[in-house]
Amino acid sequence: MGQVVIETKDLSKTYDGFTAVDKLNLHIEEGEIFGFLGPNGAGKTTTILMLLGLTEPSSGTIQVCGYNPDREPLEVKRIVGYLPEKVGFYEDLTARQNLEYTAELNNLPRGEAQERISNLLSTVGLSQVSDQEVRKLSRGMKQRLGIADIWVKDPKLVFLDEPTSGIDPEGIEDILNLTANMAKRGMTVVFCSHQLHQVQRICTRVGILAKGHLVAEGQIDGLGRQAIAGGRYRIEAQVGQVHQELIDAIKRMGGVTEVQDSGDSLLISCNKDLRKQISKLIVESDNSLLGMRIEEYSLEAIYKKVLS
């Protein structure tokens, strides 16, 4: 794939004896939308802060776009956008003024900044309220303004820390679309969230962090099989009558490792997709097949499994 954007090696952070991040190895490539998951206190935000150079790692190395954030924080900050979880704006300033300030802090020439800000405000759908004070904006609007704010500096890499918390479904939809939009424009996005289905919708890859450890990492479906079923496919078949003969017959099929009887349905674990064969077998054994489905690995299930 593309260029490596984030690379950490045995990254650790200890606060007063408490280990927030423990030997974390991350590898994120350009153009990815990386879902960064984990319960509260797992160390997600700490990791981001270290990646931004806002917090010093206790040990380990970090490379962000080839820079060491600890030594060259300014270079990193120039190309990295960070939307903190509790993003705040200057309430007395208008949306536009807030963005102008950010542009100024990034040393953008005034004319260019104005143009970019106008475009961004319309991209995030805030053109109407761009000259209102931020205090009058809704939570969702502020969140979108936050997106625009990190976009002002046209970053290569974007960290979104819980960008969808506390806003309404429509707002969430907007944020997700914008995030996808950013990725489309070539930005690498690191998306931290608890909202697993959102992550599932937009992220190409996820990493799950628990107690400072990266407990799972990869693309969602592969990750699911790996985490939940030990890499197997699980097929659920609803049959008219469950009896031992059928179970034994299925068990005898090649590739089937386990069959569980759950009353009116059978749970079949196998190492490849055997739905055709199983349905044929059921029908041929004069039983009625009422339904069949192969289990999809929802992120939620993976998450629960991984963290349990």
Next chain:
Amino acid sequence: MYAIFRKELADHLESKRFAILFILATLAAVFAVLLAVQNIRGAVTSSSEFVFLKIFTISSEPLPFFLFFISIFIPIIGIALGFDAVNSERTSGNLSRLLSQPIYRDSIINGKFLASLAVLSFMVVSVIAIVGGLGLRIIGVPPNSEEVLRLVAFALTSIIYGGFWVALAILFSVSFDRAATSMLVSLALWIFFFLFASMIAEAIANARVPLDQNSSLEMFARNIEIQRMVSRISPCNLYGEAIVALLTPEIASLNPALMMISVTVAGKMLTPLNFGQSLLLIWPQVVSIVALAAICFAISYIRFIKQEIRAI
């Protein structure tokens, strides 16, 4: 840093806090001067060359004089300009956003300090100029060059003193997460310095050198000397001594006991000091205030730089 300075400056200038303080300070100063000017004729003795400075130093009962007003307003303004410098950024969620911008971390605190100092200077200079202009209009006696120099020195000393309070308030704004806490602590410290430092000094002096009716002049002098020395722990007193000496050239010594003795015993005439000598007289005070301000700023600077940005 310039962007931060500009933004903070604009914030201050547009804040209600600034408007209210500025109007209050100006009104108080103008009032004090208008009343003082009515007494100026009586206060101007034939030997006095510094008529213009009298505008600033004459009191008109029952209202205190201009210097008193300004010595109250400067700490309040300084505190108001600094107490929420850092913690408000933190609580509003702006700090982490700000810190993720490509700026040096110290430029945030530097920019804020300089912006507050600029606003303070703006206010001090404006108030002095308005009062001076008004005084000139009313009494019609122009200041001579030495008086102008003294006023400039007065303005500078006031700005330095205000800088101390700004630095102190910023220190508390770095140390306390809540703006209300840092404001209360700053104000409490000010009240301590302003009111209690002198009382404590008096108590210590009386404990060391008890005075009664039979006490000799020397005893009185020693008592006052101890009081002076102890009360100099308070920047309020340092500033007070400095500006009184600056605007009252007749004061030849900051030690009232010495003054008393030299006048009563030696029969020394009170001849005004020249500017250089006055400056020499208050030099320790000014340096102390600068040092205090620098210490406060350095501590807040280091604390801010070292402060970890924690996850939540």
Next chain:
Amino acid sequence: MSKSILACLMTCLLLCAVVFSGLANTQLVMAKSEEANSLPLIPPWQASPSEEEIQFNCKYPIQSGTADSSFSFDVDLKYVGGEELQLFDLSAEGPSGWLVRVQQTVAGTKELPAVVLDPTQTYGGEKVVVIAIPPYWVITEPGDYNIRLQAASGNLEGSIDLTVRVTARYEFEFETETGLLNTKATAGKESHLTIVVSNTGTASLDKVMFSSSKPSGIGDERWSITFKPDELEGLKPMEEQEVDVTIKPPAKTITGDYMITLRTNSDPLTSRSPELKIRVTVGTSTKWGWIGAGIIVAVIAGLVVGFRKLGRK
């Protein structure tokens, strides 16, 4: 010893005369004639009663006063030597321009052109008052002026010379030209005030000199108050002369009201040297006033510009 006995005797005789005077005219004349011979206290007209004449007696025949006063002389007239009542015409005359009248009393308004005198009246005389008033339209020079009172009846006539000694009154007034007792001045600048000195006395003043008392100034600079001319010479009565007063407050004068006192002195001295207390209102010199106002305006402008430039809106 002999002197006190004589005084005793005289007192007794005088007492006797008073007692007898109530009894009868003839007896009294007798008694008087006896007394006249022996005592010097007898009025002069009884010295030679045999001859017919009119006698004048004025106790204060010389009076002195300033030219603007009126003089009155009490004159007693006595007709002696005659036997019947006689009407005498009275006339009094003084220097030209003088008003001279004969009246019964000082306060009276009626002139007495004639008087009836009784030769048999032995006690006292008939009292008339001669009023002499110097002319009011011209100041009468100091000096002695003769007023003569004449009484005539037929061939019999007599007169008395009264002397009015006009003395000089030295007096002058002193006020500002406008009559106002306040003026305006500017610190460090001269301002002028015209005062008028008028001789209201009856004689010319050799010299009128001026001095002033000043408010205390600041530093070594003092108020300066100068008079031009700094003295007046030979100011005639009724004459007035203008004096220009230059008032210069020190440059560092605080605006406000100051009292200055302009004093005078004269030669010859007058009973009262007039003085003027003048309130000088020192205003801001326009220059500094404008500069003061300018500073305030500049500060406000600076504030506005500062807000515009440094603020956002």
